[in-house]
Amino acid sequence: MSVIQARGLRKVFRTGFLMRTVEPVRGVDLDVREGEIFGFIGPNGAGKTTTIKMLTGLILPSSGEATIHGVPVPLPESRRGLGFMPEGTYFHDYLTGREFLDFHGRLLGVPRAMRERSIPELLQKVGLPHAGDLRIRRYSKGMRQRIGLAQALLGDPDLLILDEPMSGLDPIGRKDVRELILQLRDAGKTIFFTSHILADAELLCDQVAIILKGQIAHHGYLGELLGQEIEGVDLVVEQIDEALYERLKQEARRAVVQGTRYLFELPDEAHAEKALKLVLEAGGRVRSLSPRRRSLEDLLVSDLQADSATARSEGEVER
Amino acid sequence: MSGLARLGAFAHNTFREAVRDKLLYNLLLFAGLMIASSVVLAKLHVGYDERIYRDVGLAAIALFGTLIAIFVGINLLHREISLHTVYSMLAKPVQRYEFLLGKYLGLVGLLAVEISIMASFFLAVLWIKGSPPTAGLGWAIQLIFLELALVTAIAIFFSSFTTPYLAGMFTLALWIIGHLLGDIRAFGLQDGAEAYKPLTEFLYWCLPNLDRLDIKAEAADGKVIELARVGLSSLYAVLYSAALLVAGSFLFSRRDFR
Numbered sequence: 324m325s326v327i328q329a330r331g332l333r334k335v336f337r338t339g340f341l342m343r344t345v346e347p348v349r350g351v352d353l354d355v356r357e358g359e360i361f362g363f364i365g366p367n368g369a370g371k372t373t374t375i376k377m378l379t380g381l382i383l384p385s386s387g388e389a390t391i392h393g394v395p396v397p398l399p400e401s402r403r404g405l406g407f408m409p410e411g412t413y414f415h416d417y418l419t420g421r422e423f424l425d426f427h428g429r430l431l432g433v434p435r436a437m438r439e440r441s442i443p444e445l446l447q448k449v450g451l452p453h454a455g456d457l458r459i460r461r462y463s464k465g466m467r468q469r470i471g472l473a474q475a476l477l478g479d480p481d482l483l484i485l486d487e488p489m490s491g492l493d494p495i496g497r498k499d500v501r502e503l504i505l506q507l508r509d510a511g512k513t514i515f516f517t518s519h520i521l522a523d524a525e526l527l528c529d530q531v532a533i534i535l536k537g538q539i540a541h542h543g544y545l546g547e548l549l550g551q552e553i554e555g556v557d558l559v560v561e562q563i564d565e566a567l568y569e570r571l572k573q574e575a576r577r578a579v580v581q582g583t584r585y586l587f588e589l590p591d592e593a594h595a596e597k598a599l600k601l602v603l604e605a606g607g608r609v610r611s612l613s614p615r616r617r618s619l620e621d622l623l624v625s626d627l628q629a630d631s632a633t634a635r636s637e638g639e640v641e642r
Numbered sequence: 643m644s645g646l647a648r649l650g651a652f653a654h655n656t657f658r659e660a661v662r663d664k665l666l667y668n669l670l671l672f673a674g675l676m677i678a679s680s681v682v683l684a685k686l687h688v689g690y691d692e693r694i695y696r697d698v699g700l701a702a703i704a705l706f707g708t709l710i711a712i713f714v715g716i717n718l719l720h721r722e723i724s725l726h727t728v729y730s731m732l733a734k735p736v737q738r739y740e741f742l743l744g745k746y747l748g749l750v751g752l753l754a755v756e757i758s759i760m761a762s763f764f765l766a767v768l769w770i771k772g773s774p775p776t777a778g779l780g781w782a783i784q785l786i787f788l789e790l791a792l793v794t795a796i797a798i799f800f801s802s803f804t805t806p807y808l809a810g811m812f813t814l815a816l817w818i819i820g821h822l823l824g825d826i827r828a829f830g831l832q833d834g835a836e837a838y839k840p841l842t843e844f845l846y847w848c849l850p851n852l853d854r855l856d857i858k859a860e861a862a863d864g865k866v867i868e869l870a871r872v873g874l875s876s877l878y879a880v881l882y883s884a885a886l887l888v889a890g891s892f893l894f895s896r897r898d899f900r
């Protein structure tokens with residue numbers, strides 16, 4: 324069963340004095356299945372946050388519908404068993420971390436005894452064991468992000484919606500959050516998170532949806548989207564002479580000289596094998612040999628290029 | 643039951659936010675100074691001492707109470723929205739009206755505490771000066787409290803759908819008009835002003851009649867105040883506030899938190 328299901332979600336805003344319309348989300352379908360990590364990926368301004376605000380009942384869709392745990396959004400019941408971490412780190416900064424979690428726990432109806440037990444555990448879990456009695460005003464950006472995560476975990480929800488959980492964190496923070504997400508998945512939870520960083524998705528996700536300009540450009544399991552075939556092989560060598568360089572260049576799609584090293588982008592495994600043999604026979608040194616798979620980045624870049632190409636041709640039609 | 647618990651949590655947090663804000667203490671300090679100044683003023687108008695203590699004391703309670711109701715009230719609601727703190731709260735299984743009503747109750751609790759502090763100060767001045775407090779003063783303070791609760795409901799109503807700047811302007815405008823409604827009606831009832839009568843009657847019956855809740859002058863004069871009048875005025879304030887909160891909740895439930 325889908326934990327989150329959305330059909331044709333669309334949002335139109337009217338902004339400014341002239342009430343210009345903008346349509347940040349233009350018909351989004353989503354199916355997030357139980358127990359998976361779902362990455363909602365797209366560049367800044369693609370409509371991720373707007374979609375999430377519709378799912379969490381903070382804004383009403385202009386059209387389309389969604390359910391969470393089978394309950395139609397935006398009924399409050401649809402938010403039961405849901406932990407949400409909003410984008411940015413806007414929390415009541417006059418409260419201490421502990422007061423903040425206690426207040427949000429009360430909103431969820433978590434009994435006092437349970438709050439007293441679980442709040443120190445949560446602080447520990449997100450790496451803030453000593454900051455519980457400090458006002459959030461004094462927290463660094465990374466600490467705010469962590470208290471936001473703790474807030475989302477209150478009441479032990481089985482679905483987590485995290486909007487940009489890794490943005491603004493240092494490398495250690497990002498790794499901590501990644502590990503926490505994996506840990507939560509292992510505990511059987513469903514995680515829906517957004518990111519504008521593709522590497523996050525490749526490291527974590529079962530399923531991804533890539534959103535561009537308010538529309539889903541790709542939707543599916545990472546393996547299916549990227550394919551298993553290799554797109555080429557990168558070979559890095561040293562100590563080869565001019566003649567061999569020229570010879571290898573003929574095999575390669577591209578050759579790059581980096582100081583004493585030479586990088587050859589070979590189109591497939593057969594070419595790679597041939598090149599490797601040539602180098603070894605000539606007494607050259609192989610520094611690395613790595614297959615190149617299609618990455619989400621490639622997928623997105625090709626989308627964006629196609630997009631700007633259409634924009635250009637549309638522009639020509641106008642002229 | 644859990645709805646009430648959430649209401650309580652919202653109210654408690656609002657109260658806590660306000661008491662951690664310096665603005666409140668500054669306003670209270672000024673109120674104290676104004677009440678104390680009545681002692682000096684009384685020296686300038688020998689023979690009217692009692693009247694001056696009471697006038698200035700009640701006026702200070704009403705004025706600073708109103709400032710707190712309008713500015714702290716609008717600011718606290720607006721901050722939740724503009725600082726995006728509503729996101730994490732309202733994305734929980736809560737009803738939006740629980741948030742709005744909780745906010746309101748927290749603010750009214752705050753006003754109750756503040757009025758108690760200012761009233762104690764006022765009573766202390768009367769006691770030091772040997773002027774006995776009257777029942778009328780008590781009723782006047784109760785009606786000031788209910789007026790402020792009504793003004794807070796007006797502020798919450800406007801804040802539920804418009805910007806804090808406009809909400810402040812509208813609330814201030816209604817506060818001024820609300821105190822003039824008696825005069826406005828009297829104007830429409832004059833000979834030669836028949837053309838205005840439908841309008842003035844409409845305003846009189848529809849807008850929040852704060853004039854009705856203002857018995858400061860009579861109380862300061864030491865006049866006896868009828869219980870029935872206090873009761874009816876109190877009922878009026880409560881019902882009007884409730885109506886505004888229902889309307890505000892409806893508008894707030896349809897609002898987008900962009």
Ligand SMILES: Nc1ncnc2c1ncn2[C@@H]1O[C@H](COP(=O)(O)OP(=O)(O)O)[C@@H](O)[C@H]1O
Binds near residue numbers: 338
């Ligand atoms: N309240 C709003 N009024 C007008 N435009 C908005 C509003 N909120 C977002 N947008 C626009 O909608 C687009 C998508 O925004 P958002 O959903 O925040 O993107 P993302 O989270 O993917 O970065 C952006 O171009 C943004 O400018």
Ligand SMILES: [Mg+2]
Binds near residue numbers: 368371372373
């Ligand atoms: Mg966003």
